[in-house]
Amino acid sequence: MTVCRGCCCGTVKKHPDYDHAEQLRRLEEVAARSGGRVTVRTADCLDACENSNLIVVKPRGQKPVWLGFVLHDEVMADLERWLAQGGPLPEVLELNRVSPPAQA
Numbered sequence: 001m002t003v004c005r006g007c008c009c010g011t012v013k014k015h016p017d018y019d020h021a022e023q024l025r026r027l028e029e030v031a032a033r034s035g036g037r038v039t040v041r042t043a044d045c046l047d048a049c050e051n052s053n054l055i056v057v058k059p060r061g062q063k064p065v066w067l068g069f070v071l072h073d074e075v076m077a078d079l080e081r082w083l084a085q086g087g088p089l090p091e092v093l094e095l096n097r098v099s100p101p102a103q104a
């Protein structure tokens with residue numbers, strides 16, 4: 001997965017009340033437990049700042065899933081569960097699905 005850490009995502013300037021370092025730590029923990037199935041990398045701005053914090057998950061053999069507004073523990077818990085279990089995007093995370101920018 002790609003965790004955006006550009007000008008808006010991951011910054012206290014735009015989201016002063018969210019612990020961005022803890023978010024990344026949690027995702028890296030999921031990756032560490034996955035036996036290599038889940039990987040985490042960070043990226044500079046993915047050109048969808050209006051959806052920050054943005055995380056893009058690329059399930060094997062499927063199109064990338066762009067998730068926006070990942071700024072709450074409940075969403076993180078749902079994301080962690082999906083990453084750990086695999087399978088199709090859970091319905092609850094459909095609420096966070098956003099469209100990629102036109103050029104993505």
Ligand code: FES
Pocket residue numbers: 004005006007008009044045046047048049050052054
């Ligand atoms: S900073 Fe994340 S999309 Fe721009």
